[in-house]
Amino acid sequence: MSASPQPADLPGRVAPDRAIGFWGALSTNILNMVGIGPFITIPLALGAMGGPQALLGWVLGAFISLCDGLVWAELGAAMPDSGGSYVYLKRLFGERGLGNMLAFLLLWQTLVNGPLNVAAGAVGLTNYASYIFPSLSHGALIGVAAVLCLVSTALLYRDIRSVQRISQVTTLIVIGALAWIILSGVFHFHAARAFDFPPGAFTLHTGFFAGLGTTTLIAIYDCGGYANVCRLGGEVKNPQRNIPNSIIASIILIALLYIGLNLSILGTMPWREVVASKAVVADFMHALYGRTGGVIVAGLIMIAGWGSIYVVLLGYSRVPYAAAAEGRFFKPFAALHPKGHFPTVSLVFMGVASAVCCLVRLDALIEVLIVIQTLFQYSVQCIGVIVRRKALKEIGMPYRMPLFPLPALLALAGWIYIVTTSKLIYIGLGVVLFAVGSLIFLLLAHRRKEWPFAVPIVQPAGA
Template identity: 30%
Template sequence: MALKRQKKKILQRVIGYFHGTIFLFSIIIGAGIFIAPKGVLKYSSLNVGVSLSIWAACAIVSMMAALSHAELGTTFPKSGAQYYFLKRSFGPFIAFFHLWIHLFSTPAGIAARGLLLAGYITQPFYPGCFVPEMPKKCLALAILWCLGILNARGVKEVTWFQTVSTVVKMTVLCFISLTGIALLVRGKKENLARFENAFDAEVPEASQIAEAFLQGLYSYAGWGVLVRIAGELKNPSENIPKCVITAVTLVALIYLLVNISYLAVLTPKEIISSDAVAVTWVDRVIPSMQWAISIGVSSSIVSSLNCTLFSASRLFFVASQEGQMPWILSTLSIHSCPVVAVIQILIFASILIIPSDLITLINYVGYINWIQLGLMMAGLVKLRIQEPNLPRPYKVHLLLVFGTLAMSLFLVLTPIIKSPQMHHIYVLVFTLSGLFFYFPFVHFNLGSTYFNKITCFLQLLLNVSPADDVNEYISAKGTSQKIPPETATKKE
């Protein structure tokens, strides 16, 4: 009597156009719109006209980069497509550096947003004074590990949570936007003052404009999330470009209106001196609505955190399958979740929950991200030349690719040439430090019996097993295909 075959453990393609758009909203509209206006104004020399122009330009650049980036996920429709693409274009060495950077930059970003979220939640309990560090850190840790438990429950629970939290934060941002428009329509002198002579202030230098762009583009960060989770999308060749166009357009409109609303109520100096611009704004307009704003801001950040945790775990899952991370990270739970990868990110983020300057952190993360994006655009051009017959369901115009590459070079090189800072050296040293891990553990594949014992212990403790992915692979032509039954039988 034949035994009943168990359901295969694979990443399930359950995310369609609606939830794909929700995912984009969730990760893009996070902490950025509540902290980046401060940085953009600072590096714009408090010039209101330049600041708003940079926000509009950031929208155009983000759309251009997102559409160029979408080709990666449609050509290689698997989770962690950026990593796989870099490995195919430039080899395992460059792909490992992409992985190495995300191994630390992603938990650092999660830790910073966790602290920001905890600060927004606890601030109403400490009116008129600073929030003590200990309760803020403890709350941040509790939030992160609760999100880890949610991710471990599977994709359906995550998409449900993202939908609810996105509705809440969109409601709050629409409230801020419409209130600002109403104040401008009423035409009070103090509300219109900042816009009458918007460009009269000092004009920033090229290096300052580059830094301001990094601040504004941080608010759009995350538009590549669908490429990272392409293995769980339905019909990625159609849904990725459609979701990108829908989400980035609406986000750009909301961001412009929110910034106009901030400036209609607060002066540029008040904005850059505030640690919570939205809370300061509501204290000036409707003080009794502070709780509602805090809830909206909190839901915005927590949904972005959840989406980042979800997508980053897929990167480490795929890297483990490719042999560049410990094997245990490529295992799945009974809910088809790479739970070990989720736990690894949370451990790193928990260690990094320390006080930090958010503006400096944005520059670190933004600077590294644009280096990687420039590398991907160069790889895309390289693959177009080397493999012109590679099936590409969605093919972006090369003008957008070269435009994104040019913007990447501007943002990376201008600060170094015009005003070099120590954090540029830190980024270089950190990136090169990956060599000490790549050659012994990846290139030469050094291991030990001790590591194997730890792997067996974790597999039993967490009740995880290898993914049953023998029936699907990325073909030599770059498309997702099924292995013929006779070939699969031979492999088993």
């Protein structure tokens, strides 16, 4: 299986610098994972399960993330190029066949999901902005979210080394804030309050599994981002080690912090009050330290939210660039800054589109994101590492998941469970997006005489 030229191999193409080390890769993942998610979704998870048994969803979400992380680790180490799944799917399934279509569909959904993902962080962040500034109107909060997307775009318009320094400093702030919140809960923890399960909490029925599916989806959203470094693979030093290590380390660290965060809040506040809160961590710290404590933690959470916006935008901006650099997308998206060697047009497009998407409701952003990513990306990658094992071995496998293929199968089962327990409207939206993308690909392939419309080469008689 021959590999197509990567951006660095194309004639006259200047490749991005490999300047991101392990700690830079780890911080890139952690900032993407933490963001604003856990600080706004704890009430949603409790409401879906109807009590503290929602912790089951967090544990299941972390387990699925770890299994899926092993899939990403294999692919990222084998193909350390910018673009992530776009590169993986194309090379796994054949660059002149089905892989070309799957890569196109991945790019197609990225143009939608990238801005939605960034916007989700920005819109969620405004819940805590409204805690600090309760007089802000709904329209003003939307404006704040949009401005954050544009400011992040401007800050990312620079050399990757500067970007790495900013992400590492922000990561320290995020981890420090989480540690403060968790320790505050430890000193005020009441087990009876934390495990105040309602009657029938663990009765196995349709409602229980539906609620568990919703809670797991929320946990997956909050844990999502552990493979953000794969989108920057072409800019990572020693990627065969740093990509797998940063993925696995970020999942374990963040899973422990999230479970600790949940237990701290549940052991301090009655869970029925938590369900009704929109800025739950600010309310939690307000109860312990007064208004000042609530404002301080809200400010720290806003920094965490901005850090997530920052690195998600960074990662997604590299996907259209990688496709365009190979001649598979609009040529302007392949533009690199002449001095900083970072994508320019791709970055600006993602930033502006994200600002526009801030008009969408937060709950819709979250559910659509997970369903579409599962249909287009996560499940396909799990299948790919199993059924295309021979092709992956030909590419080279410096890292191999333990107990293969069990982690990939478990991750795939988890993705199927999450999608089948989601709302039909979001499943339908994902199917429509898939169908439209497939139609566009087939029209382009027909015009270019490419797979599946390629004209077979007829060998001359006697050749």
